Amino acid sequence: MNNKVIDILPYRKIVGQNDLKLALELAYIAGPRLGGVLVSGQRGTGKSTAVRAFAKMMYGDLPVTLPINATEDRVIGGWHIDALMQGKPELQEGLLVQANGRILYIDEVNLLDDHIVNIILDTAATGILVVQRQGINIPATETRFTLIGTMNPEEGHLRPQLRDRFGLMVHITTQPEDRAAILRTVLEFDTALAANGPDSDFLQENRSVEAQTKTKLESARRKLPSVKVSNSVVQQCVKLAEGFKAVGHRADYFLALAAKAQAARVGKTKVAPDHLQVVAPLVLTHRRYEQSEYWSQDDNRRVAELLDTKPTIDVNLSHRISA
Amino acid sequence: MSKTVPESLLYGLAAAALEPGLRQVLLFDADFEVLSTTVSILHQFLTVTTEREVAIVPLMGLTQEDDLWGSYVPTSPTTIDRDGDTGLTVAWRDGLLTQNRNDDRWLLIVIPDLTRLSLATARACITLMDAPVAYLERQGQHAPWQPRICWLAACDQNAVGKLSPHLLDRFALRLPAPLLRPESSATAILDWLNTSRLIEYFASSIPLLDTWYKKFTVHHLLPNISQIAIQRVVEYSQGLIHPGVRRELTLARLGRALARLAGDTSVSSQHIDHAASIIGLILPQPEKQSTDVKPSPFEPLAQLPETELPTSQSEIQSGEPSVSDTTLEVSPLINPDELAQLLPAELPLTDPYPEDNSPVDRELFTLQLPLRRQQETSSGRGIIIDSQPASSLEDLALVPTILEAALYQEIRHKNNLDTTNGFIFSPADLRRNRRVPQPEKMLLLLLDYTGLRDCDWQQSLIPHLRWAYVSRASITIIQVGSARAENELRAQRVSARSLLTPSIAEALEAQPGQATPLAHGLEIAHQVLQQAQQHGRATIQETRFVIITDGRGNVPLAASVSGQVKMPVNREGIEDAMQIAQHIQSMKRLEIFLLDPKPQYHTELPLNLAETLGAVLETILRIPEARV
Numbered sequence: 007m008n009n010k011v012i013d014i015l016p017y018r019k020i021v022g023q024n025d026l027k028l029a030l031e032l033a034y035i036a037g038p039r040l041g042g043v044l045v046s047g048q049r050g051t052g053k054s055t056a057v058r059a060f061a062k063m064m065y066g067d068l069p070v071t072l073p074i075n076a077t078e079d080r081v082i083g084g085w086h087i088d089a090l091m092q093g094k095p096e097l098q099e100g101l102l103v104q105a106n107g108r109i110l111y112i113d114e115v116n117l118l119d120d121h122i123v124n125i126i127l128d129t130a131a132t133g134i135l136v137v138q139r140q141g142i143n144i145p146a147t148e149t150r151f152t153l154i155g156t157m158n159p160e161e162g163h164l165r166p167q168l169r170d171r172f173g174l175m176v177h178i179t180t181q182p183e184d185r186a187a188i189l190r191t192v193l194e195f196d197t198a199l200a201a202n203g204p205d206s207d208f209l210q211e212n213r214s215v216e217a218q219t220k221t222k223l224e225s226a227r228r229k230l231p232s233v234k235v236s237n238s239v240v241q242q243c244v245k246l247a248e249g250f251k252a253v254g255h256r257a258d259y260f261l262a263l264a265a266k267a268q269a270a271r272v273g274k275t276k277v278a279p280d281h282l283q284v285v286a287p288l289v290l291t292h293r294r295y296e297q298s299e300y301w302s303q304d305d306n307r308r309v310a311e312l313l314d315t316k317p318t319i320d321v322n323l324s325h326r327i328s329a
Numbered sequence: 330m331s332k333t334v335p336e337s338l339l340y341g342l343a344a345a346a347l348e349p350g351l352r353q354v355l356l357f358d359a360d361f362e363v364l365s366t367t368v369s370i371l372h373q374f375l376t377v378t379t380e381r382e383v384a385i386v387p388l389m390g391l392t393q394e395d396d397l398w399g400s401y402v403p404t405s406p407t408t409i410d411r412d413g414d415t416g417l418t419v420a421w422r423d424g425l426l427t428q429n430r431n432d433d434r435w436l437l438i439v440i441p442d443l444t445r446l447s448l449a450t451a452r453a454c455i456t457l458m459d460a461p462v463a464y465l466e467r468q469g470q471h472a473p474w475q476p477r478i479c480w481l482a483a484c485d486q487n488a489v490g491k492l493s494p495h496l497l498d499r500f501a502l503r504l505p506a507p508l509l510r511p512e513s514s515a516t517a518i519l520d521w522l523n524t525s526r527l528i529e530y531f532a533s534s535i536p537l538l539d540t541w542y543k544k545f546t547v548h549h550l551l552p553n554i555s556q557i558a559i560q561r562v563v564e565y566s567q568g569l570i571h572p573g574v575r576r577e578l579t580l581a582r583l584g585r586a587l588a589r590l591a592g593d594t595s596v597s598s599q600h601i602d603h604a605a606s607i608i609g610l611i612l613p614q615p616e617k618q619s620t621d622v623k624p625s626p627f628e629p630l631a632q633l634p635e636t637e638l639p640t641s642q643s644e645i646q647s648g649e650p651s652v653s654d655t656t657l658e659v660s661p662l663i664n665p666d667e668l669a670q671l672l673p674a675e676l677p678l679t680d681p682y683p684e685d686n687s688p689v690d691r692e693l694f695t696l697q698l699p700l701r702r703q704q705e706t707s708s709g710r711g712i713i714i715d716s717q718p719a720s721s722l723e724d725l726a727l728v729p730t731i732l733e734a735a736l737y738q739e740i741r742h743k744n745n746l747d748t749t750n751g752f753i754f755s756p757a758d759l760r761r762n763r764r765v766p767q768p769e770k771m772l773l774l775l776l777d778y779t780g781l782r783d784c785d786w787q788q789s790l791i792p793h794l795r796w797a798y799v800s801r802a803s804i805t806i807i808q809v810g811s812a813r814a815e816n817e818l819r820a821q822r823v824s825a826r827s828l829l830t831p832s833i834a835e836a837l838e839a840q841p842g843q844a845t846p847l848a849h850g851l852e853i854a855h856q857v858l859q860q861a862q863q864h865g866r867a868t869i870q871e872t873r874f875v876i877i878t879d880g881r882g883n884v885p886l887a888a889s890v891s892g893q894v895k896m897p898v899n900r901e902g903i904e905d906a907m908q909i910a911q912h913i914q915s916m917k918r919l920e921i922f923l924l925d926p927k928p929q930y931h932t933e934l935p936l937n938l939a940e941t942l943g944a945v946l947e948t949i950l951r952i953p954e955a956r957v
Contacts, residue, residue: 050573087469093739
């Protein structure tokens with residue numbers, strides 16, 4: 007990198023966006039099996055900032071990023087060009103392998119070339135990358151990454167095949183009541199960077215608090231295997247998927263895994279219906295038969311009916327409901 | 330050339346130079362003269378505020394991915410030290426947008442016309458503008474870097490409907506362009522005539538005044554922004570529906586820059602009001618204005634800038650960007666007498682976000698790569714946007730093929746001991762051009778609005794529109810007798826790349842006017858067909874010509890051409906139409922349908938026209954019948 011370390015607004019300073027934060031944390035706890043997160047939101051809603059800030063908090067660095075103009079050799083790997091020019095065949099790993107065990111972030115995922123999308127789909131689905139091009143023959147490389155894509159729906163939607171690969175989906179907007187707080191935070195961040203950069207008190211203080219969040223999430227991830235999922239909860243997952251006419255066969259699986267991650271996130275050892283209630287919008291939004299991007303109070307009520315519980319008054323859903 | 334540059338524009342540009350978050354500037358309705366001057370001023374400002382060399386980079390309409398991001402290019406000398414053989418070597422060369430990733434320069438990207446931006450450039454803008462980090466992942470290059478780019482684009486305010494709102498949103502700071510009055514300078518023209526140099530549009534020779542230099546350097550710390558000022562920013566966006574907070578951030582940052590320029594240590598609501606006036610923003614609810622005294626729109630907070638601008642075109646044009654001069658020595662070039670002529674002028678208040686209210690005039694999803702249409706039978710046509718691996722020799726991209734092969738020459742020569750000389754190609758090297766797909770089919774629709782009363786013409790048209798949609802045809806509508814016609818004696822045409830373009834829906838919904846210039850409509854149709862099928866490298870292979878008319882043309886062709894009717898008209902309009910119809914009938918690769926609205930009188934006219942055209946006749950149901 008040509009410059010000093012790139013600073014991103016700290017994760018804990020991101021105003022609102024509770025759904026997005028929840029989805030990112032669940033995806034981290036559950037790992038690549040959950041299928042990552044698709045973040046849909048109009049321009050300027052802070053999608054990219056939130057993803058970068060989360061990666062920086064959890065991994066100490068920005069996520070492995072696949073830009074929309076990436077060429078195939080950089081996605082799947084190719085020859086190291088400078089070495090090749092000197093007659094030395096050296097392989098250069100691609101982004102899909104570099105992202106192994108981490109986040110693979112695609113900004114503007116709906117603007118990606120179809121050809122590249124297909125490669126990512128195949129790799130994400132199998133966890134195996136096979137490279138056979140330009141004389142390179144690598145039968146199988148295992149790579150497991152958490153795919154996180156952000157998109158602006160004004161520029162087109164994702165193909166259903168790709169959308170379905172994402173375990174969770176969040177649609178975000180900026181609430182009018184949050185605007186002043188967001189403004190204050192961003193301007194404060196500007197000031198901190200201009201004054202002392204990464205050494206500013208603003209960033210230092212946040213780093214120490216974020217370290218606690220990171221520890222908590224790491225702990226939840228470690229405890230995930232020990233969280234129990236009862237047969238009745240699994241039945242409820244199936245019921246929810248059927249009740250929402252979820253497209254494909256993954257909804258019930260993802261509901262169970264996401265609920266398990268949520269239980270781990272809040273320090274429980276057993277999945278309860280309220281964990282399912284929290285994750286249901288994230289799992290079902292993009293799989294519903296009706297295919298509306300917006301989750302409503304009616305949807306909340308349907309979840310409650312299907313689970314035979316009271317509807318959730320979930321502040322996390324407030325901005326989706328109003329959208 | 331002396332110019333009167335409004336102080337508000339200067340403050341706007343100064344703010345862009347000071348605040349990294351404002352370095353995406355959109356200049357509305359700027360002609361080349363204004364843009365050139367603005368580039369020069371902004372370049373000077375940036376040179377001071379960044380304390381770095383600033384390179385001016387114009388981006389024109391046909392820029393491709395490799396131009397923007399970089400590519401392998403032949404190197405010189407092209408010699409490989411291998412038994413004295415001569416070969417080709419290639420080396421990576423950064424593109425227009427990546428050229429400063431390994432040094433500390435700044436780039437001032439200039440887009441003279443945002444509406445003519447190539448798809449590759451538009452996508453690059455989305456990727457890079459306002460991004461804290463950028464990623465180059467192309468052709469073996471792997472480089473994250475922090476973009477140091479200031480963007481300046483010009484755009485006709487009436488044309489924003491053609492642009493993606495996503496792209497427009499990236500331009501944080503919107504400024505209306507002033508009217509600059511160029512004055513002839515005989516000396517400058519003679520100077521230029523006596524040299525061989527070209528006109529250098531985006532030069533950077535305007536010297537910075539001491540006053541501005543001081544303004545930029547008076548404070549290093551950013552002024553604090555008060556709660557009242559933040560509240561004021563929010564007031565400006567109250568009741569307005571727009572996603573995100575970019576607009577509020579722009580207003581706040583502009584206010585902060587103004588405070589800094591005025592030497593203030595905190596941002597007040599007065600600064601915010603001043604900022605709003607610079608970009609043309611007004612409070613949506615004036616009755617809720619605070620009791621703060623609002624300054625007049627362009628009243629400076631401190632003293633008026635004693636701005637000096639070049640006095641002649643030659644001053645603007647002379648010299649390369651002062652890339653090596655970072656000592657920032659500034660010296661006024663304009664004498665006090667001339668300075669007196671440079672009175673600040675006001676800019677018209679314009680809506681900084683016209684896209685919120687402009688009619689949409691673009692296809693959906695304009696930032697997506699074009700879909701591949703049918704089989705690529707028209708290879709060799711269409712603008713080249715990239716290259717891609719090829720399995721045949723058709724439409725071969727020679728340079729990318731050679732460059733691809735060059736990468737492997739050393740290793741191939743090692744592995745092929747029999748081949749000691751020459752350049753070794755492999756089928757895997759082949760690259761062909763990737764082009765913007767060209768429509769190969771066209772729907773030409775002549776719509777006579779004056780003959781459509783009481784008939785269900787939309788229903789009859791649906792199969793033809795469906796054909797156009799399914800076959801990805803381009804579409805041209807010839808409007809005959811539309812109430813919206815600029816001249817009722819003339820037909821007019823609306824063309825679009827596809828059926829989904831909003832202007833097509835608008836054209837279909839036009840109301841009938843008084844006259845029926847059917848002959849002129851057919852004449853235009855004839856011209857369109859000739860252009861589409863017979864001119865140069867035309868791509869249209871098949872045209873469906875659909876005519877909806879009752880045949881009662883009452884405007885002779887001569888009247889349409891001259892714009893004047895000579896009475897009496899009689900059947901002249903109808904006869905002219907028949908004559909042109911005969912010409913059209915003789916054209917090839919053309920399928921003609923005439924939809925007959927079954928007029929109450931002269932029922933023979935549509936039949937005669939269909940016969941002359943050799944058209945398939947389809948009857949449109951009258952509305953009472955249709956209801957049954």
